[in-house]
Amino acid sequence: MKSNKHRFHRWLALLPLSLVLFLSGCSGITVLDPKGPVAESQKDLIIFSLWFMLGIVVVVFAVFTYVVVKYRDRANRNDKDYDPNLHGNTTIEVIWTVIPLIIVIALSVPTVETLFDLEKPPVSSEEKEPLVVYATSADWKWFFSYPEQGIETVNYLHIPTDRAIEFRLSSADSMAALWIPALGGQKYNMAGMENILYLQADEQGVYDGRNSNFNGEGFAAQTFKVHAESPKEFKDWVKETQASAPELTQDKYNALLKPGLTGKTAFSSTHLEWVHHGTNDGRDYAIKRHEEAYEEHLHLDNEMLQDKADGHSNKNEGHE
Amino acid sequence: MRLDEFFVTGEPLIYAGMVSIALVTSAALFLLTYFKKWGWLWREWLTTVDHKKIGIMYILAALAMLFRGGVDALMMRVQLAFPDMNFLDAQHYDEIFTTHGTVMIIFMAMPFLIGLMNIIVPLQIGARDFAFPYVNALSFWSFMFGAMLFNISFVIGGSPDAGWTSYTPLAGAAMSPGPGQNFYLLGLQLSGIGTLATGINLMVTILKMRAPGMKLFQMPIFTWSTLVTCFIIVFAFPILTVALALMTIDRIFGSQFFTLTGEGLPMMWANLFWMWGHPEVYIVILPAFGIFSEVIATFAKKRLFGYNAMVWSMILIAGLSFLVWVHHFFTMGAGAFVNSVFSISTMLIAVPTGVKIFNWLATLYKAKIKFSVAMMWALAFIPSFVIGGVTGVMLGMAAADYQFHNSYFLVAHFHYVLIAGTVFACFAGLVFWYPKMFGHKLNERLGKWSFWFFVIGFHVCFFPQYFLGLDGMPRRIFITNIAEWLPLNIISTVGAFGMGAGFAIFVFNIYYSYRYSEREKTGDSWDGRTLEWATPTPVPYYNFATVPYVDKYDAFLAMKEKGETTYDEERLEPIHMPSYTGQPFIMMGFLFIASFALVFEWIPLAILGLAGGLIMMIVRSFDYDEGYYVEVDEIKRIERKARGL
Numbered sequence: 032m033k034s035n036k037h038r039f040h041r042w043l044a045l046l047p048l049s050l051v052l053f054l055s056g057c058s059g060i061t062v063l064d065p066k067g068p069v070a071e072s073q074k075d076l077i078i079f080s081l082w083f084m085l086g087i088v089v090v091v092f093a094v095f096t097y098v099v100v101k102y103r104d105r106a107n108r109n110d111k112d113y114d115p116n117l118h119g120n121t122t123i124e125v126i127w128t129v130i131p132l133i134i135v136i137a138l139s140v141p142t143v144e145t146l147f148d149l150e151k152p153p154v155s156s157e158e159k160e161p162l163v164v165y166a167t168s169a170d171w172k173w174f175f176s177y178p179e180q181g182i183e184t185v186n187y188l189h190i191p192t193d194r195a196i197e198f199r200l201s202s203a204d205s206m207a208a209l210w211i212p213a214l215g216g217q218k219y220n221m222a223g224m225e226n227i228l229y230l231q232a233d234e235q236g237v238y239d240g241r242n243s244n245f246n247g248e249g250f251a252a253q254t255f256k257v258h259a260e261s262p263k264e265f266k267d268w269v270k271e272t273q274a275s276a277p278e279l280t281q282d283k284y285n286a287l288l289k290p291g292l293t294g295k296t297a298f299s300s301t302h303l304e305w306v307h308h309g310t311n312d313g314r315d316y317a318i319k320r321h322e323e324a325y326e327e328h329l330h331l332d333n334e335m336l337q338d339k340a341d342g343h344s345n346k347n348e349g350h351e
Numbered sequence: 352m353r354l355d356e357f358f359v360t361g362e363p364l365i366y367a368g369m370v371s372i373a374l375v376t377s378a379a380l381f382l383l384t385y386f387k388k389w390g391w392l393w394r395e396w397l398t399t400v401d402h403k404k405i406g407i408m409y410i411l412a413a414l415a416m417l418f419r420g421g422v423d424a425l426m427m428r429v430q431l432a433f434p435d436m437n438f439l440d441a442q443h444y445d446e447i448f449t450t451h452g453t454v455m456i457i458f459m460a461m462p463f464l465i466g467l468m469n470i471i472v473p474l475q476i477g478a479r480d481f482a483f484p485y486v487n488a489l490s491f492w493s494f495m496f497g498a499m500l501f502n503i504s505f506v507i508g509g510s511p512d513a514g515w516t517s518y519t520p521l522a523g524a525a526m527s528p529g530p531g532q533n534f535y536l537l538g539l540q541l542s543g544i545g546t547l548a549t550g551i552n553l554m555v556t557i558l559k560m561r562a563p564g565m566k567l568f569q570m571p572i573f574t575w576s577t578l579v580t581c582f583i584i585v586f587a588f589p590i591l592t593v594a595l596a597l598m599t600i601d602r603i604f605g606s607q608f609f610t611l612t613g614e615g616l617p618m619m620w621a622n623l624f625w626m627w628g629h630p631e632v633y634i635v636i637l638p639a640f641g642i643f644s645e646v647i648a649t650f651a652k653k654r655l656f657g658y659n660a661m662v663w664s665m666i667l668i669a670g671l672s673f674l675v676w677v678h679h680f681f682t683m684g685a686g687a688f689v690n691s692v693f694s695i696s697t698m699l700i701a702v703p704t705g706v707k708i709f710n711w712l713a714t715l716y717k718a719k720i721k722f723s724v725a726m727m728w729a730l731a732f733i734p735s736f737v738i739g740g741v742t743g744v745m746l747g748m749a750a751a752d753y754q755f756h757n758s759y760f761l762v763a764h765f766h767y768v769l770i771a772g773t774v775f776a777c778f779a780g781l782v783f784w785y786p787k788m789f790g791h792k793l794n795e796r797l798g799k800w801s802f803w804f805f806v807i808g809f810h811v812c813f814f815p816q817y818f819l820g821l822d823g824m825p826r827r828i829f830i831t832n833i834a835e836w837l838p839l840n841i842i843s844t845v846g847a848f849g850m851g852a853g854f855a856i857f858v859f860n861i862y863y864s865y866r867y868s869e870r871e872k873t874g875d876s877w878d879g880r881t882l883e884w885a886t887p888t889p890v891p892y893y894n895f896a897t898v899p900y901v902d903k904y905d906a907f908l909a910m911k912e913k914g915e916t917t918y919d920e921e922r923l924e925p926i927h928m929p930s931y932t933g934q935p936f937i938m939m940g941f942l943f944i945a946s947f948a949l950v951f952e953w954i955p956l957a958i959l960g961l962a963g964g965l966i967m968m969i970v971r972s973f974d975y976d977e978g979y980y981v982e983v984d985e986i987k988r989i990e991r992k993a994r995g996l
Binding site: 208 | 437442513656684686691712757823
């Protein structure tokens with residue numbers, strides 16, 4: 032039994048070690064392998080806090096192992112180091128209250144700084160105006176409207192690199208959250224409210240984006256790809272979409288809003304012309320039009336989801 | 352309503368559930384009839400107001416709920432490790448994670464701890480029962496009927512599927528039509544009555560019924576944790592009651608408190624829910640801290656280090672627990688200033704919690720540690736909970752939380768604190784106080800097997816989830832649709848089955864020990880320090896023949912030194928005890944009918960049920976039963992037998 036206990040401690044001591052090992056190979060872990068300044072600042076904050084946490088874990092585990100091994104009840108234990116009435120020591124109690132307090136202050140300062148920074152576009156692209164994209168969630172799809180370009184995409188997103196993207200988040204119905212872990216943290220999409228989220232990609236590539244906030248049966252399928260490309264490629268893509276994509280009519284938009292899964296599409300106009308779900312007027316637009324549809328089940332299972340993913344990758348290539 | 356709408360159809364797993372429910376129910380009915388135990392069941396259990404028996408019923412029900420919630424968990428883990436099996440579809444998965452969360456928090460963690468409080472707190476303070484024994488029975492039956500209502504949802508009407516947090520507008524009538532969400536609202540509402548009543552009841556018991564001489568700062572630490580928890584319950588639960596009522600009115604009567612239409616405020620639900628929900632997590636963690644403190648001091652054979660600091664840190668944690676609710680939705684866009692305030696208040700909780708960890712470590716310093724199973728659970732808690740705690744601080748840093756929120760990082764964190772904190776404490780407490788409840792110890796050998804399976808399984812299950820979260824895996828998705836997530840998910844599932852095995856061994860140990868364990872000869876099974884160990888085992892229904900005078904912390908330790916017992920023939924007096932009554936059971940039975948009817952929106956039946964409940968309250972108001980006295984001769988007979996005099 033005592034040998035068991037030892038094995039337990041050795042095993043526990045491995046935990047922080049495994050953490051270090053995992054982190055050293057962190058290029059594979061999305062949040063710790065940022066592709067833009069926002070995710071970068073969040074990663075820095077996480078790593079900064081992680082050192083403190085590792086320190087705490089190492090100290091507590093070391094003290095724990097020491098006392099549990101040293102003060103176990105064993106046959107030849109002498110009673111000199113047994114003090115059943117020891118019940119306080121002001122000095123040490125003050126020390127272990129003050130140290131955590133100092134750690135909390137040390138963590139609060141960069142947290143608050145980063146919080147205020149995240150409310151503004153990243154410093155690295157200050158000289159350029161942010162690109163405004165309205166990201167609207169509807170059960171269980173994404174609409175991305177580019178008002179300046181006059182285009183709208185469904186379930187995929189193109190952005191230029193080295194320029195801040197000002198996402199204006201809202202939802203046509205249930206609450207969702209726009210999360211592109213490679214580019215930065217999430218914020219909620221809510222009907223009747225508008226949240227602003229700044230993200231930016233510094234590296235070209237295709238990144239995973241999704242709704243991270245559970246909102247019903249089709250939740251797992253509410254994902255999209257982010258195509259971060261050079262400003263020139265982005266411009267070309269915009270031009271091509273403006274030229275070749277059909278116009279978005281209100282009827283078409285209303286049909287797309289119906290709860291369910293849809294593929295990727297693009298349009299050469301935006302739904303903002305007749306409704307903005309982030310305003311109080313637009314909050315019940317979808318639910319008034321599709322009231323009965325929310326009762327229907329999708330019967331979504333793994334096979335369906337795989338089919339959907341396969342089917343769509345080649346269906347709309349023209350517009351991507 | 353047609354019958355195939357009433358019963359859930361089309362799912363083989365659910366048909367299997369129906370069959371097993373039918374089999375178990377008919378087996379129970381048959382056994383009760385065959386052994387002529389109906390009268391015994393009614394007289395000894397359904398009508399009891401004895402806090403010890405009520406506590407045992409709480410714990411048995413909580414173990415059953417742990418089984419149910421655990422099966423839910425294993426089903427989810429199977430689905431996530433083998434998505435190609437198509438074991439669960441999205442809808443079924445949504446229902447299962449919703450019931451898993453709700454059952455574990457509301458119907459497992461809380462009743463388990465309340466069960467232990469029921470049995471132990473009166474014994475620790477030298478009381479003969481609760482301040483309001485009738486209300487205590489009422490509380491139990493409200494919990495029991497609420498739990499039953501919630502649990503039948505998966506075979507009748509359909510389970511709720513909007514998550515245990517049930518955020519509106521998703522959980523509103525428009526997007527979640529049908530009875531499922533109503534089961535959640537009314538199951539929680541019904542059992543919430545009992546929780547609130549227990550909070551008041553225990554608070555009064557502790558404040559007014561302590562043994563003569565016992566000052567507040569001489570109370571055992573578990574009793575202190577209970578008192579602090581009661582204050583949280585009394586201030587937090589009314590918020591839940593109101594929020595549930597508003598959503599129920601929304602769904603059943605078409606009001607628009609939380610709807611998208613008619614200027615409703617869907618986000619108000621999230622605020623109200625977490626104004627209750629965050630204190631709620633301290634309702635299930637503070638008693639756990641109390642249990643660990645008792646177990647550690649007993650098996651370290653040493654006085655608890657820093658008693659005053661321990662008490663004040665609990666009070667501080669309780670106060671702070673009401674000031675942090677926004678950290679559950681930093682991403683709602685409240686702005687940098689609001690998030691900064693709540694970030695700091697959240698991280699501040701780490702200070703009193705850290706103090707407690709260091710105090711436990713200091714209790715072990717210069718101790719004589721005996722590795723009993725209860726102590727092993729308490730020791731395993733310290734390092735495991737530290738991991739959960741430090742990742743909690745990371746989550747509290749709002750700017751970083753934008754990346755952690757809604758991900759498996761969060762899932763890993765709260766399982767680390769709730770399992771390593773609350774569940775380990777439930778096991779530690781049950782093993783520790785088991786001889787006091789049942790007259791024999793649990794087998795230590797089997798207990799160790801169950802401990803190792805569960806603890807190792809726990810770390811294997813949840814540690815990888817931190818990395819899944821950092822890799823962008825959101826919670827509540829029914830498949831791991833990115834190939835890189837699969838290996839860690841498979842590891843996690845292996846761990847979950849390890850925990851399942853640990854639980855199975857634990858339950859088997861209950862049976863094994865019932866059959867083979869040596870019966871306790873004294874009331875002091877572990878060389879205890881507090882008054883519960885001063886009573887003989889099994890504990891007489893009046894607990895203390897003579898109530899000792901207490902002027903010290905660790906009261907029983909002082910009594911043992913002076914050679915005192917709780918049986919002093921000179922000082923015997925008749926003892927006033929409350930009568931058993933079936934009223935609480937019947938009253939809550941009526942409210943169960945009312946709630947069930949409301950779930951299906953059968954208003955006339957609901958009114959009948961409510962009227963029944965009201966009539967029972969009137970009956971109670973005109974009930975002049977003052978209880979009865981246990982005569983001195985009777986006490987002498989019982990005590991002499993129990994103490995072998």
